[in-house]
Amino acid sequence: MGDYLVLFPLIVPLFFAILSLFAWRAITWQRVLAVAGTLILFSSGLALLDVVTREGIRTVQIGNWPPPYGISLVVDAFSALMVVIAGGLAVLIAIFSLGSMDEARLRYGFYPLFFVLLMGVCGAFITGDIFNLYVWFEVMLMASFVLIALGGERAQLEGALKYVILNLLSSALFLSATAVLYSLTGTLNMADLSIRLRTTIAPDLVTTVAVMYLIAFSIKAAVFPLFFWLPASYHTPPVTVTALFSGLLTKVGVYALIRVFTLLFLADVAFTHTLILVLGGFTMVTGVLGAAAQYDIRRLLSFHIISQIGYLLMGLGLFSQPALAATLYFMAHVIIAKAVLFLIAEVMYRMGGSFDLRHLGGFYQAYPWLALGFLLPALSLAGIPPLSGFFGKLALVQAGLAQGQFGIVSVSLAVSLLTLFSMTKIWNEGFWKPAPKELRPLSGSMGQRVALILPIALMGLITLGLGLGAEPVYAFAEQAAAQLLDPGAYVAAVIGGLP
Amino acid sequence: MRGRSEILATAARYLMPLLIVFSIFLLLRGHNEIGGGFVGGLVASVAIVLYMLAEGVQAARDLLKIEPRLLIAIGLLVALSSAMLAWMVNQPFMTGLWWKHPLPVVGKVGTPLVFDLGVYLTVMGTTLMILFTLAED
Numbered sequence: 001m002g003d004y005l006v007l008f009p010l011i012v013p014l015f016f017a018i019l020s021l022f023a024w025r026a027i028t029w030q031r032v033l034a035v036a037g038t039l040i041l042f043s044s045g046l047a048l049l050d051v052v053t054r055e056g057i058r059t060v061q062i063g064n065w066p067p068p069y070g071i072s073l074v075v076d077a078f079s080a081l082m083v084v085i086a087g088g089l090a091v092l093i094a095i096f097s098l099g100s101m102d103e104a105r106l107r108y109g110f111y112p113l114f115f116v117l118l119m120g121v122c123g124a125f126i127t128g129d130i131f132n133l134y135v136w137f138e139v140m141l142m143a144s145f146v147l148i149a150l151g152g153e154r155a156q157l158e159g160a161l162k163y164v165i166l167n168l169l170s171s172a173l174f175l176s177a178t179a180v181l182y183s184l185t186g187t188l189n190m191a192d193l194s195i196r197l198r199t200t201i202a203p204d205l206v207t208t209v210a211v212m213y214l215i216a217f218s219i220k221a222a223v224f225p226l227f228f229w230l231p232a233s234y235h236t237p238p239v240t241v242t243a244l245f246s247g248l249l250t251k252v253g254v255y256a257l258i259r260v261f262t263l264l265f266l267a268d269v270a271f272t273h274t275l276i277l278v279l280g281g282f283t284m285v286t287g288v289l290g291a292a293a294q295y296d297i298r299r300l301l302s303f304h305i306i307s308q309i310g311y312l313l314m315g316l317g318l319f320s321q322p323a324l325a326a327t328l329y330f331m332a333h334v335i336i337a338k339a340v341l342f343l344i345a346e347v348m349y350r351m352g353g354s355f356d357l358r359h360l361g362g363f364y365q366a367y368p369w370l371a372l373g374f375l376l377p378a379l380s381l382a383g384i385p386p387l388s389g390f391f392g393k394l395a396l397v398q399a400g401l402a403q404g405q406f407g408i409v410s411v412s413l414a415v416s417l418l419t420l421f422s423m424t425k426i427w428n429e430g431f432w433k434p435a436p437k438e439l440r441p442l443s444g445s446m447g448q449r450v451a452l453i454l455p456i457a458l459m460g461l462i463t464l465g466l467g468l469g470a471e472p473v474y475a476f477a478e479q480a481a482a483q484l485l486d487p488g489a490y491v492a493a494v495i496g497g498l499p
Numbered sequence: 500m501r502g503r504s505e506i507l508a509t510a511a512r513y514l515m516p517l518l519i520v521f522s523i524f525l526l527l528r529g530h531n532e533i534g535g536g537f538v539g540g541l542v543a544s545v546a547i548v549l550y551m552l553a554e555g556v557q558a559a560r561d562l563l564k565i566e567p568r569l570l571i572a573i574g575l576l577v578a579l580s581s582a583m584l585a586w587m588v589n590q591p592f593m594t595g596l597w598w599k600h601p602l603p604v605v606g607k608v609g610t611p612l613v614f615d616l617g618v619y620l621t622v623m624g625t626t627l628m629i630l631f632t633l634a635e636d
Contacts, residue, residue, distance in 0.1 A: 007592050014579060021572035064585075064594040 006060045008044035009083045009122035017115035030111040034094040042087035049080040057493035068189035072494050074128030077480035082125040089247045092455040099451030100240045117143035121248050131188045148237045159236030166229035170219035177212035191494035194263050194487045203267050210265035221253025224282040227306045235298035239346035246305050247339040254312045262484040277317025284310030284415040291422045295357045297345040308334045324481035326395030333388035337377040340459035344374050351439045362435025371431045376460040382420035388466035511553040518546035536615035540622030556634045570624030578617025581610045
């Protein structure tokens with residue numbers, strides 16, 4: 001069963017994309033399909049996670065071509081975890097979209113694109129072939145290009161243009177780096193690459209390629225200094241799309257960074273991983289400082305996405321088991337916490353008529369439940385115990401201290417404080433101060449209102465649950481990190497796993 | 500749109516069947532030789548587009564009878580099922596299965612051909628969807 005399960009993260013979204021194409025005019029059916037499809041994706045992700053924890057790394061050779069010639073799909077604990085998070089977020093976004101997406105966008109193929117995007121994201125998580133990774137990136141980007149421009153509003157097209165150009169640049173760099181790597185080693189299979197790069201004759205060239213990959217993935221992950229496309233484009237599409245992007249797209253970039261810098265480029269760790277650590281520090285600081293100047297909630301949160309990416313890089317840069325485990329835990333935390341803040345921004349917009357904090361207010365008095373819904377992820381992002389963000393940051397800081405990296409530790413703590421300041425700003429402006437104008441109750445049918453509120457409530461509970469139940473999640477993250485730090489096991493599972 | 504050209508219309512009527520046959524020829528020889536579902540699908544859509552230029556978009560839509568979008572969906576479904584057939588005989592996903600007896604004219608038949616057929620339909624649907632939309636604007 002395990003081998004079938006490995007393919008489910010690809011087949012389920014593709015199948016549901018096809019079904020939603022068939023149901024093009026039947027919007028109601030597309031909505032049903034969206035929720036059903038994402039639920040199936042999520043549960044197959046959970047089943048895969050279970051199999052991988054019990055039986056170790058699972059691989060499938062597409063078309064029965066032996067490695068390294070064929071394309072391998074490889075699912076280790078890290079991949080399975082990412083599929084589960086992506087699937088879980090997809091379910092919640094699909095529910096939210098029932099209440100939030102307008103008819104026009106639905107009639108022009110929002111749901112088929114949504115599934116194609118998920119297929120690209122999941123494909124990137126489970127592939128074991130560097131060129132195939134490129135292909136999945138493209139699948140994901142194609143869908144995201146259309147999603148970001150769908151609707152054709154003026155601001156949207158402007159944002160989409162910046163987004164497309166920067167991402168194409170990154171893809172070109174990714175492809176060139178892959179070409180150099182291929183000419184250097186003669187293989188594209190990541191397991192095979194891992195062996196060959198260890199015994200390469202040109203270590204300097206390998207480091208060059210490593211930096212090319214670092215730049216390519218950094219653009220996608222919105223790492224300093226190449227993050228500027230993100231705040232310029234993320235606030236333009238509907239919030240449902242932004243929440244999906246914030247949860248998945250930049251994190252695929254981080255996933256790719258973690259994958260190649262734990263499996264492939266280990267020749268010059270002192271240089272490459274220190275570089276990642278420094279970039280992580282700068283990313284945290286610039287993101288949070290950029291947020292301080294913003295009053296549009298969506299732009300403010302977009303800058304916070306960048307800042308949080310810095311924490312993910314910090315764990316990779318430190319490159320020890322506790323640090324990587326902390327990164328994985330932090331990834332689970334930040335994807336959920338970030339997405340829910342965007343969803344709350346949408347609800348505030350529907351009630352207060354603006355995304356601008358200066359024109360909002362009074363939510364605490366009028367809707368205390370929404371205030372609570374905001375407080376949980378916001379304080380979690382700032383790292384207040386006992387929420388998930390606290391444990392993620394605690395683990396990162398402990399890992400940093402254990403390695404004597406006091407510089408990055410103090411930066412991360414300072415940024416934490418600034419994040420709290422930023423969240424307090426949203427709280428004061430949006431929730432605390434008296435409303436500048438009358439707040440409207442949520443419009444729409446009962447079902448639509450439930451669709452808007454339910455995901456927010458569930459994500460809040462997940463944030464709380466990740467914090468209160470940090471122990472088992474963290475234990476799993478440690479197991480996954482141990483696997484990441486042992487490329488030999490990955491290689492053995494792919495190359496040695498021949499029938 | 501400009502007036503209808505009798506020369507183009509007549510030429511299209513004779514060229515269309517030829518192009519369709521050629522596209523099927525490309526599809527069938529594609530597995531081991533130059534050709535395949537992608538280029539076959541392009542040639543097939545050229546046939547329809549030629550008709551569109553001669554007779555107008557609505558006439559071409561009527562001729563095609565099926566929405567290009569549905570062609571995409573059917574094509575993807577065909578390709579996906581050809582890949583999943585391998586599971587029925589306990590082989591990894593997308594393993595090529597061949598029918599033992601070669602057919603006359605067509606040659607060896609197997610799941611890669613079915614996959615190519617899916618590509619053919621998807622490419623045709625995508626190309627026509629884009630061109631119909633552009634022509635209608």
